[in-house]
Amino acid sequence: MKGFGRYVIFLGSLFVRRESFKTYYKLVLEECVQIGVNSAFLFMLVSTFIGAVTTVQTAFNMVNPLIPRFVISQVVREMTVLELAPTVMALIYAGKIGSSMAGGLGTMRITEQIDALEVMGINSSSYLVLPKIIASMLMYPMLVILSGVCSLVGGYIVGTFIHIVTPNEYVAGLRFAFNPTEISVALIKGIVFAFLIASISSFKGYFTKGGALEVGIATTEAVTTSVIAILLMDYFLVNILL
Amino acid sequence: MIKIKDISKTFGKKIVLQNINAEFEKGKTNLIIGASGTGKSVLLKCIVGLIKPDDGWVYYDLRNFTEADKETKSEIRREIGMLFQGGALFDSKNVEDNVMFPLDVLTKMSYDEKLDRANHCLKRVGLENVNKKYISEISGGMKKRVGIARAIVNNPNYLFCDEPNSGLDPQTSVLIDELISEITHELDITTIVVTHDMNSVMGIGEKIIFLYKGMKLWEGHHKDITHSNVPELDDFVFANKVMSKMRDGKV
Ligand SMILES: Nc1ncnc2c1ncn2[C@@H]1O[C@H](COP(=O)(O)OP(=O)(O)OP(=O)(O)O)[C@@H](O)[C@H]1O
Numbered sequence: 001m002k003g004f005g006r007y008v009i010f011l012g013s014l015f016v017r018r019e020s021f022k023t024y025y026k027l028v029l030e031e032c033v034q035i036g037v038n039s040a041f042l043f044m045l046v047s048t049f050i051g052a053v054t055t056v057q058t059a060f061n062m063v064n065p066l067i068p069r070f071v072i073s074q075v076v077r078e079m080t081v082l083e084l085a086p087t088v089m090a091l092i093y094a095g096k097i098g099s100s101m102a103g104g105l106g107t108m109r110i111t112e113q114i115d116a117l118e119v120m121g122i123n124s125s126s127y128l129v130l131p132k133i134i135a136s137m138l139m140y141p142m143l144v145i146l147s148g149v150c151s152l153v154g155g156y157i158v159g160t161f162i163h164i165v166t167p168n169e170y171v172a173g174l175r176f177a178f179n180p181t182e183i184s185v186a187l188i189k190g191i192v193f194a195f196l197i198a199s200i201s202s203f204k205g206y207f208t209k210g211g212a213l214e215v216g217i218a219t220t221e222a223v224t225t226s227v228i229a230i231l232l233m234d235y236f237l238v239n240i241l242l
Numbered sequence: 243m244i245k246i247k248d249i250s251k252t253f254g255k256k257i258v259l260q261n262i263n264a265e266f267e268k269g270k271t272n273l274i275i276g277a278s279g280t281g282k283s284v285l286l287k288c289i290v291g292l293i294k295p296d297d298g299w300v301y302y303d304l305r306n307f308t309e310a311d312k313e314t315k316s317e318i319r320r321e322i323g324m325l326f327q328g329g330a331l332f333d334s335k336n337v338e339d340n341v342m343f344p345l346d347v348l349t350k351m352s353y354d355e356k357l358d359r360a361n362h363c364l365k366r367v368g369l370e371n372v373n374k375k376y377i378s379e380i381s382g383g384m385k386k387r388v389g390i391a392r393a394i395v396n397n398p399n400y401l402f403c404d405e406p407n408s409g410l411d412p413q414t415s416v417l418i419d420e421l422i423s424e425i426t427h428e429l430d431i432t433t434i435v436v437t438h439d440m441n442s443v444m445g446i447g448e449k450i451i452f453l454y455k456g457m458k459l460w461e462g463h464h465k466d467i468t469h470s471n472v473p474e475l476d477d478f479v480f481a482n483k484v485m486s487k488m489r490d491g492k493v
């Protein structure tokens with residue numbers, strides 16, 4: 001609870017004594033590139049495989065010949081767009097981007113780089129953390145879309161390659177009973193998760209005390225806490241949004 | 243000139259600084275000396291405002307820094323250059339960008355002007371042709387030089403150095419000491435150097451404050467340091483073999 005209070009105060013401190021808009025613009029852009037470069041490939045890889053595996057397993061479980069084959073891709077769509085793309089990928093994002101944020105800030109803290117910024121009269125938390133949060137909230141939804149597309153493509157490739165489903169059936173299934181709000185829900189989830197991961201990881205890294213060992217601990221804590229926050233928030237959001 | 247009045251600081255139950263009063267003079271290299279763990283770094287951080295003292299005031303040329311409003315504080319901070327104990331260079335930036343960084347955030351200079359100024363400072367500290375190197379690619383002594391270049395790039399009125407020659411070989415140490423001393427006289431600024439190196443003390447100490455367990459026990463010029471009649475200071479000064487031989491030779 002005390003930790004939560006400090007987290008809220010920390011979030012408040014991001015908005016006082018800010019630098020010029022131009023400074024942030026540059027920093028956000030740098031962070032966006034960093035996030036994209038760091039995670040795009042992993043996201044594509046993971047989601048393509050999950051899409052493929054989901055397709056094969058759904059087909060394997062559909063023993064009743066009365067169920068039309070296009071249901072396979074419908075199931076894949078439902079799974080990936082709603083849960084896999086925003087939520088499961090958020091766990092990976094926490095492991096990849098969250099840990100690097102916490103590690104980076106923790107190192108800056110113990111090597112006095114944060115003190116150096118403060119001596120120059122810069123609000124270090126706002127200068128370092130705000131761009132990370134904004135960049136995450138911009139980039140993560142795009143990664144969600146990317147991974148949604150990749151998983152559907154992965155399913156298509158494997159499904160048609162091993163003849164579980166014909167291309168026409170697969171596409172028909174994707175279109176069948178499609179509700180576009182699902183995509184909005186996925187994107188809203190994505191934005192919320194991105195905020196949680198970036199802010200929690202930065203918080204843990206920013207307040208590191210001690211040495212290299214503590215940076216390691218802060219990094220682990222950042223990932224653990226982010227994951228718990230994502231799962232709780234997922235449950236909460238599914239309840240209010242669906 | 244920097245003046246500190248009645249500075250006290252405790253961490254939990256541990257008393258780190260007790261009622262420190264001192265005046266650091268303009269155009270001189272002022273030293274804060276003392277054994278490891280006596281609170282030198284904490285005192286320096288209190289002076290620059292990274293740590294808030296429990297009690298006491300810091301004055302920058304009669305401007306009360308401790309009770310200043312935000313504008314005055316950031317105005318004073320613009321006049322401060324600091325070299326940290328571990329360098330504190332930004333390892334995500336190369337040498338040139340590190341040195342230019344204070345100009346990026348504190349001034350409205352054009353890119354070319356900033357680059358000129360950065361190159362001038364790098365040259366001043368004896369570093370050339372390393373502009374594009376990253377911090378992990380340069381040696382410890384070079385890091386100190388880059389740190390000094392970054393500290394002086396915005397023409398500070400106040401220069402702070404926390405153990406500028408820790409971890410350097412004796413020769414490089416002397417060079418760095420001399421560099422700091424020269425810059426101080428050249429720019430006529432108030433410099434405070436934290437050190438526990440007797441070579442630096444005898445080499446550049448124009449005004450010395452001796453800390454012992456969080457208290458100031460002595461102050462003066464390095465010429466007087468060998469006959470201070472403060473036993474704790476004698477222990478500190480003559481822990482060095484050369485110094486103790488010098489004393490015994492004299493006696
Ligand atoms: N943030 C802090 N929290 C708690 N205790 C601290 C903190 N910073 C410093 N101390 C304590 O204050 C004392 C003085 O530390 P300081 O870093 O000023 O020593 P120093 O004189 O600079 O030593 P050295 O020459 O080794 O750098 C130490 O006992 C240290 O444990």
Ligand SMILES: [Mg+2]
Nearest residue numbers: 282283327404
């Ligand atoms: Mg120290």
